[in-house]
Amino acid sequence: MSTRAIFRLVFPIFLSIILVIGCKDRTPQQEEAETKSTGQTDFLFPKGQKGPDKNFTGNAYNTGLLAPDSTYTTIVGNVFFEPGARSNWHTHPSGQILIITDGAGFHQIEGEAKQFIQKGDVIKCPPNTRHWHGATADSELQQMYIVPNTEKGIVNWMEPVTDAQYNAQ
Ligand code: MN
Secondary structure, eight states: OOHHHHHHHHHHHHHHHHHHHHTSOOOHHHHHHHHHOOSSSOOSSOOOEEOOTTTEESOEEEEEEEOOOTTTOOEEEEEEEOTTOEEOSEEOTTOEEEEEEEEEEEEEETTSOOEEEETTOEEEEOTTOOEEEEEOTTSOEEEEEEEOOGGGOSOEEOOOOOHHHHHOO
8 A cells, every 4th residue: 555545544534633623612602702793793791592583583692680589579681682683562560661682673552653872871661562673674773671570560562573673764
C-alpha cells in the first residue's frame, strides 16, 4: 500500500475524530450566550420557555421572574416575541402592566385601534378587558409583565388573533 493510499484511508478517520471533539457538549455559558445573540434585541433575562401554540401565534418565550406569594400576590415575568409572534386574545382578572424593555410591537384592547409599542413604553391592560400583545412583523419585542392580585386569577386565554386583525391599521 502506497503512502498516498494510507493517507486516503487514515485522513477521513482523523477528520471524524476532530469533528467529534469539536461537537462535544456545550457548556451552560455557551448555551446562555446563544440564547442572547439574536442580533436585534438585548436580553435582560433568560429567553425562557416557548409558549404553547394554543395560546400564541408564532414563537414567544416566557420566563417567570417572581412567583406570586401571600404577601405580594403579584406575578412578574418576561416574554420575548420573535417577529410576527403575538399572544391570543386574553383577559387578566385584575389587569396587567407591561414594561417594554426592547424592540417594537403592538398592543390592542378590543374595540380600540392597535397601538404601536416600543422600548421604554409602559402600558396598562385594564381588568377583564380583551386584548393582545406581540411583536411587529419585522422586529422582536421584549416585554416585562406584572400581574397583580393573582388570588383573582392570572390570565384567561381565548382565540388567536387573526392575520387580518394583526395587520389592521
Ligand atoms: Mn395581557
